[in-house]
Amino acid sequence: MFLTALALSLTPAPCRTYDAALPPQLRGWPRAGRTLDTGHAVTLNAGRDHSLATTVRIRKAGTFGVALDQSGWIDVARGRGKPLRFSSEAHGPRCSTIQKIVRYRLQPGTYRVSVSRLKGTRARLMLVRY
Template identity: 65%
Template sequence: MLLTALALTIAVPQCRTYDVRLPAPLAGWTRTAGALDTGGAVTLHAGRDGALSTTVRIRKAGTYGIALSEPGWIDLAPARGKALESVAHGHGPECTTIRKIVRYKLRPGTYRVTVNKLKATRARLMLVRY
């Protein structure tokens, strides 16, 4: 049991600072944006149901991620359509305030982003181009 506790202590990163050495696609995470885009993160307020939604416009086809600061469930759908299947998902890099990134292959157009199961009253989101 002592070895398990020691292993858990070693596995958890000991971060003195957060969001300092972000990889290039996430460089905008510390900047505040007015809308969901690649240049910065937007802070949105969740409703009493723990959900929030916004739209995002994709100008160029490619793989994009939605980065989220809080634990939650991210769905992305065309403006008039059903939720898309993600192509990848995971946690943000160590020593960042990014909790989750879900990636999608997208074509140009407008999409609806919905985040559910939030326990926080607000969350930061950013569009990430890969």
């Protein structure tokens, strides 16, 4: 009985709203943009193979994340090179529609962001600077 009460007290309360209390670097997630960048999210159509690709230009070196609204495989490559090794991978914040964030250490330049193994035919992404 005690263990059941303890387990119930540790269960998080259900979310009443989503994307309302995002950390500063993710506050642009609810805003719609036309390109993958910081400050807003972009919704892209996936191909028949449930994958998509887009480019992003990094102006200043740093750690950047690619946030995704569903499960999927996120790769970042410089130009047409092989995918870079990511520095970390995590779930999005609680009570958000962000399902996954993969972080990379990037230098200035143009990168190709590829997302595969998507569940749907559209995906919402955002570039996040840390």
